[in-house]
Amino acid sequence: MVKVVDQVTDPKRKRFNKNKKKAWRKKANITEVEERLEDQRREERYGGPLEERKDSEMMFVDLGGETEASQENQENTECFLEFTVDEIPETEGKIKLKPRKVKLKTPKLKSHQFLNGLPGAKPPHKQRKNKGTLTVAMKKKKELQSKDPKQIKKRKEAMKQMLGDIQKTTKRPKSVINSKYTTDLWEVGGDAVTQECKKKGLEESFIGSISDYYRRERRMKPVKVPKIRHVPTSKLDPVSIPHAGASYNPSQQSHQKLLLRAVKQEEKHLKKVGKIERATTKMFPTIDKAPTKESWLTEMSEGLPKAYEEEEEPEESVEECEEQEDEENLDQQQNGEENEETVAPQQNGEQGKQQATSSKAVVVSNDNVTVSSKPITERKTKKIRRKEKKQKLQKLKKIKEKEDRIRSSNIYKLKTYQKEIVKEELQEQKRSASRRAHKEHLKFIPRRLGNMKFEEEEIPVNLGDELADSLRTVVPAVELLEDRFKNLQRRNLLEPRLKHKLKRKYKPKVVLKRAHREELAKIEKMEFSD
């Protein structure tokens, strides 16, 4: 709530107690006294009050003519160069001057503002000389110097350099892209050293060794280049020659050929995709066709009597089962007896005639008859051992004889061996040739350079009805820039990889500008009113 003021009264003077000394000192108005005192002090600074001074102090007779002291003083005062150098004569002579267009400004020092009007007061520290300021003495000296031809030349060069520097900074290209091409890069002896040597008029025959020496001393020797440096990564042409059928107005024959090629590529691709499809998604049924519990149950109970039949013949089935079991038991017993008889002769066969006497270990239990397969062996007699040895020796002898016979007859097989050798060599040659061919082939295909595989793009082709009837209406079948990018990958200059995506730490905040918002609101209103 705001109060409404009816009357405006003068702010009252503040009152204070006068019964204490402290209040006198602090709160008494002493400005008048202070002013008076200040005046006095000022007068003192000017050399005392005027009434007390003598006339001779205040006035003097001007006789003309400068004193030395004053001259000195003048020399050190600053002055502005109101002229700039217009022309420097090439030979001796005076430098011509022209008036400056812009007046030079010397900013006033803030520290001096209180000293205004105080004669003889010196600045607290010496002012730095601005570029345009010179002392008179310096000016004189400069003028004298400017007549000296040596100085003229020096000055000229300095000027030139200065201008050059300025140009360099202003006209310097800002990036590699904008740089200018003013030299022949592949010129023989175009480097700085030989240029310098040529300028100095050295003999041609010396220049080579001198530049070598210079390079060696300055450690400017070229870096050792690896052998592989100039071997291209791929033997493919950078710009491959197009198929005749890719013409904008192709002959029927070539167009068909290209189409066929494209179709083949597509078929290959489809086959690949189909295989993956077959091996993954088609292997498994979809959810609606997948087996449920019920379908599983029906499938498993296929062929079994159904639920309503079960009630009629449960007893019969049990009886049948029992009968079957009985029969099986009987069979097993019979089999056991037969086994006894069959196993024995088998063992006999295995062990040989000598072991015919080996006994059988037959254990008869209450229920089953088991036969151990392990024979109980007896020691061989000496006779048997001798016989065995003899037989063995005979066998070895026979084998050796056979070998000898074969070896001696091999002499007549020389030709076949020769043939074999030749055949092998031929095969080796073939293999090495194919290996070489494979190696050569590798130079023409994209290699595996990174995590991603290079994917061949589709052959660009226009179908018969897509072909343009005139050059005006041709629409390119491929994005050329993309094609070039792929080409770089195909030639192994770049590894195929996913495109770099801009990552944002925060989601960008979308704000409607106020003006837009207002306008939008207006539009909405209009629609509403309609």
Added chain:
Amino acid sequence: MGSKRKKKGESGEAKRYITRNAAVKKLQLSLRDFRRLCILKGIYPREPKNRRKAQKGDSTIKTLYYMKDIQFLLHEPIIWKFREHRAFSLKIKHAKAKKDRSKVQRMMQNKPMYRLDHIVRERYPTFTHALRDLDDPLTLCFLFSKLPQVQRTTLNMVNMCRRLTLEFMLYVIEAQALRKVFITIKGYYYQVEIMGQTITWITPHPFTPQTTTGVDFRIMRVFVEFYITLLGFTNFRLYHHLNLHYPPTLPHADIKEGGEDDVEMGDPERLASLNFPLKRNHVEDSNESETIDTHLLEEDETRLQEAREEEKKKKQQQNLFKGLKFFLNRETNIESLTFVIRACKGEVSWDESTADGNTFPVTDETITHEIVDRDNPKQTHLSRYYIQPQWVYDCINARMLLPVQDYFPGTSLPPHLSPFDLECHTYLPPEQKQLIARQKGEIPEDKLPLRQDSDSEEENERKKKKKLNDANIRPLDSFKTRTQKRKEKKRKLAQKEATKEQEKESKPTRTWEDVSREEEAMETQAAQNGKEEAPPEQNGKKAGTEEKPKQEKKMGVHRGKVQMINPHATEKQELEEKKLAIMMIPRKKKRVYHMLRRREKRKETGARRLTQKRLAIDHEKEKAKKAKKAGV
């Protein structure tokens, strides 16, 4: 004293490679700067022979570099510049944050800048190396010059690319170096020959918006940065080779304008039109008439002959459009056409309102060709041909002036054949056969072939006061069934035409001086030695079928007793000889022979099938036409 035990990973494959991360650490750069440096220096990742060994047991796929390459990079002075730039950018950021404008300004004046001269010099030790590797730079620069100018940084680059590519095109025009042009669905392929090196590049179709998605522009920009420097220096050298001013200036440009900057840039718009000759220092040229290295080819007579022939054709191509004046309508691709025509010494102009740099108006009566890309243009002038732009490109590829009739507006164009396609096909469509025949000089150039496509075309022809009697002489005979009699007829006709030509020359209406002169020369040559003595160059592989009639013809020309030789008898004899030769083939090689023979047969049957198909199609077309006529 046993030798020190070998440790794993200290020699061999493991020591030869270094992973990218390790390399970045070693060079003390950021990954971005490292990638940049590698591109600038031309150092690329390599695939090792054995990845597991190279990566010290790790078999995940990593990007590897050669260790020696990275060691080489360590010495690169540009790395210091990169570091400097990083420090600079930090300082600038700081100053900006403090709002110290004067400091920012001062620092920006002394921004650290790197130059790529030494890298260009190092990567391309000789100028020829640089020329050989110019395909990619040119293509990329042409592409970038057509990019939309969005950001300030790209704008700089785009402008520079535009400038450099224009300079290069101007050089090609001045040097008459253009050899082949091919318009594809991708873009325009150009092939030039500079100092013995063939350079091919692609330019995009005009006015096609580029909406690239799969391209990493950061990387492409680095490539372009390097290519700009390379192209700048090559341009400089190329210009000086031709005694041209660099940067290119138009003659008398500096007299008009006194300012320094103007002189440097010339008159940018007029220069960009490619339509004016450049300022050149006139130096007394040494006679460079003989550019073939004769001492190398001295022994091989035929090869020398071939080289001479090639040289002659090149000259012919360079002066293809000499004396012709072209006017381009607004819907054509003016830049490409100007470049192509001027590179063959033609004169070009266009409407004043279309673009800068036109030289003569539409009304100029001396214009010989007006290039139109519309179906029914207004044909107001009788003294010129109205043709579709494909004619120009086809002429350059064929290295001769093709008959204009096939390219009149509204007609269905003959296929634009690839000049790069040097395959030897068994089946050649009739158009191509005709072209080859024409290139060989079997059909005189300005004679019309029989191609009555539409009625409008005939009207055109009437307009043009063409002599149609020439055209109606005969259809083109197929190559295989060429008999002696036909040959003779042809020869006689040719001689007749030669005489006609000489008569024609006196007429002022058509002044294709060079062409007629060349033809004259050829005719005289034919009269002397038999016309086809020049070695066949394009389909030399089929010489077996073609040499026969040639030899006969030779004899015929010399002695004038053509009737004496019985072609059937010779054929029979040859057949028998062939049979004998087949019989004499040893058993081992017989299988190979049969295999080759089968392949050949397959090809032949294919060709036959195609010819038959073509014949059937032609027949049907004719029928339809007749029916139409009858109906009308």
